[in-house]
Amino acid sequence: MEILDVLKKYSAGVDREIEKALDTVDPENLYNASKHLIKAGGKKIRPALVLLTAEAVGGNIEGAYKTAAAVELIHTFSLIHDDIMDEDEMRRGKPSVHTMWGEPMAILAGDILFSLAFELVAQTQVDDVPASRVIKALNTVVDACIKICEGQACDMSFEEKFDVGESEYLNMIYKKTAALIAAATKSGAIIGGGTAEQVEALSQYGELIGMAFQIQDDYLDVVSEEEELGKPVGSDIVEGKMTLMVVHTLSVASPEDKEELIFILKSGDESNTQRAIDIFNKYGSIDYTRDIALDNVNRAKDLLDLLDDSPAKEALYDLADFMLQRKN
Amino acid sequence: MEILDVLKKYSAGVDREIEKALDTVDPENLYNASKHLIKAGGKKIRPALVLLTAEAVGGNIEGAYKTAAAVELIHTFSLIHDDIMDEDEMRRGKPSVHTMWGEPMAILAGDILFSLAFELVAQTQVDDVPASRVIKALNTVVDACIKICEGQACDMSFEEKFDVGESEYLNMIYKKTAALIAAATKSGAIIGGGTAEQVEALSQYGELIGMAFQIQDDYLDVVSEEEELGKPVGSDIVEGKMTLMVVHTLSVASPEDKEELIFILKSGDESNTQRAIDIFNKYGSIDYTRDIALDNVNRAKDLLDLLDDSPAKEALYDLADFMLQRKN
Numbered sequence: 001m002e003i004l005d006v007l008k009k010y011s012a013g014v015d016r017e018i019e020k021a022l023d024t025v026d027p028e029n030l031y032n033a034s035k036h037l038i039k040a041g042g043k044k045i046r047p048a049l050v051l052l053t054a055e056a057v058g059g060n061i062e063g064a065y066k067t068a069a070a071v072e073l074i075h076t077f078s079l080i081h082d083d084i085m086d087e088d089e090m091r092r093g094k095p096s097v098h099t100m101w102g103e104p105m106a107i108l109a110g111d112i113l114f115s116l117a118f119e120l121v122a123q124t125q126v127d128d129v130p131a132s133r134v135i136k137a138l139n140t141v142v143d144a145c146i147k148i149c150e151g152q153a154c155d156m157s158f159e160e161k162f163d164v165g166e167s168e169y170l171n172m173i174y175k176k177t178a179a180l181i182a183a184a185t186k187s188g189a190i191i192g193g194g195t196a197e198q199v200e201a202l203s204q205y206g207e208l209i210g211m212a213f214q215i216q217d218d219y220l221d222v223v224s225e226e227e228e229l230g231k232p233v234g235s236d237i238v239e240g241k242m243t244l245m246v247v248h249t250l251s252v253a254s255p256e257d258k259e260e261l262i263f264i265l266k267s268g269d270e271s272n273t274q275r276a277i278d279i280f281n282k283y284g285s286i287d288y289t290r291d292i293a294l295d296n297v298n299r300a301k302d303l304l305d306l307l308d309d310s311p312a313k314e315a316l317y318d319l320a321d322f323m324l325q326r327k328n
Numbered sequence: 329m330e331i332l333d334v335l336k337k338y339s340a341g342v343d344r345e346i347e348k349a350l351d352t353v354d355p356e357n358l359y360n361a362s363k364h365l366i367k368a369g370g371k372k373i374r375p376a377l378v379l380l381t382a383e384a385v386g387g388n389i390e391g392a393y394k395t396a397a398a399v400e401l402i403h404t405f406s407l408i409h410d411d412i413m414d415e416d417e418m419r420r421g422k423p424s425v426h427t428m429w430g431e432p433m434a435i436l437a438g439d440i441l442f443s444l445a446f447e448l449v450a451q452t453q454v455d456d457v458p459a460s461r462v463i464k465a466l467n468t469v470v471d472a473c474i475k476i477c478e479g480q481a482c483d484m485s486f487e488e489k490f491d492v493g494e495s496e497y498l499n500m501i502y503k504k505t506a507a508l509i510a511a512a513t514k515s516g517a518i519i520g521g522g523t524a525e526q527v528e529a530l531s532q533y534g535e536l537i538g539m540a541f542q543i544q545d546d547y548l549d550v551v552s553e554e555e556e557l558g559k560p561v562g563s564d565i566v567e568g569k570m571t572l573m574v575v576h577t578l579s580v581a582s583p584e585d586k587e588e589l590i591f592i593l594k595s596g597d598e599s600n601t602q603r604a605i606d607i608f609n610k611y612g613s614i615d616y617t618r619d620i621a622l623d624n625v626n627r628a629k630d631l632l633d634l635l636d637d638s639p640a641k642e643a644l645y646d647l648a649d650f651m652l653q654r655k656n
Binding site: 025026027029030081084085103104105107108110111112114115116118119122123125130131132134135138139142143145146148149150152153154156157 | 353354355357358409412413414431432433435436438439440442443444446447450451453458459460462463466467470471473474476477478480481482484485
């Protein structure tokens, strides 16, 4: 099965759980604000990872649906709050929640999705999922939530800061993006009843593809065609965003090139974009970024070796590749 | 022991748990923003209720400290986010978190306290607290979080709305305030290993004193001396806030008095305060409010009858009375 079909197949059950969880939210404007971004779509990679890892360790998929939905709600909550903090007016091709309902309601919408996520995890009480596993999964998910907050705080602290080291940058994207993806694969393995070794391997698998996912984001910004990317090429450069290309170039470039790159990043002038890309290329930073993403994906796939062969294992393999195949 | 001494005695262990939970928060500005409101103090009634109810059903207090700390963190998270939404610049006599660190960091500070709260509940894994109890306590706490969000959304929807019915108003303060206090007493009883009957009674006890707490707030605004209240008497009237006095008066007053009260509430003019109080008194709304608070407290105390006598039971009795004794 094509990986996009796999995602679609798994998302139906997840959507049902999310709908059930949201159904009782009251008053109506809070309900509408909470549902907005979920209705707007998204690929639902994270919940699929919970379900696939639960299956891949031989567990029953039914027991994992609530945690899968919870992980998607946590992702959605973080997008809603991030959009407020970053003053982003669009998300998934639609106005962001705070743009439509105002900041107070958007804060609340995020908060209630967050609450509902934990309610879902706590409700994972089917026959073959003992309470001790539920608590372990809960610990896994909550740990990722803490990291998401820390990652966002780090990311905000990087603004106008041009001495961010590579490890500091990688730690930020680990917390902001990879930690929740690792929590998805780890909690799936826990709920599915995986061995300690399997849980650890799948946790690492999630972390590696999560890092690849974010690094590929950096990479796509400069190597894509605008039609495929869905936004102008070089947006990150115009916005002066820290990316792995920037971090790498700043760490190896000559003082002159470094100064010029910082000037461009501060300028917000899109006519400078090609010059920034030239500087990246001069220091091999674009290839470097692609290589790191590829290396992460390969290491992630190797970790799957200790699983028995199954369609779920195959899908996890394909999902790792998908991190680099996606065009937007 | 005096009830304030009881609160002080119990808060030491809670403070230690909170400090441990917050200790690893990174980066530093997020750590400072998260700690700010906790350092500013507060009476710590909610965590004391978790500990006292756990003791009152014969449980070991040690197993309840983490949930007690979690409930206090949830309370703090909701204050931080409410202050952003309501644009309140002061809290506990200090600048609010968003006033000091800006809105983005205040949103994050709330989010991470919320996350840490669930981490604390999930970590309740001492010998005499089985995992099934932890999950029940988690469900209780998370249910209150959902209600807090809904209550705040209701409260915001009441602004400039003068046809709020009494049951609608009481439902709002139940969700916004009483639900978390009920979750404190219920989760304490669960973790302490109380019978189903004890858990239910203590949950109701919490709800009743929570309602009394909020209704007393309404009452104090018009019957206090400014020095005792710590803010000008009649602030709620000047701010045009919905209170039980307003709701009651609007439901029984003549069309003329109703119109005048609405005019005063919209005016924001403090020279009208005494006139509003006169209208409240004309319809017995101030006595009505005090009577409802008193009735809640008495019903709460009656519910304690099914507990064996103990210092914890006595303290719960005194805490119910304390809801109406407090001057601010």
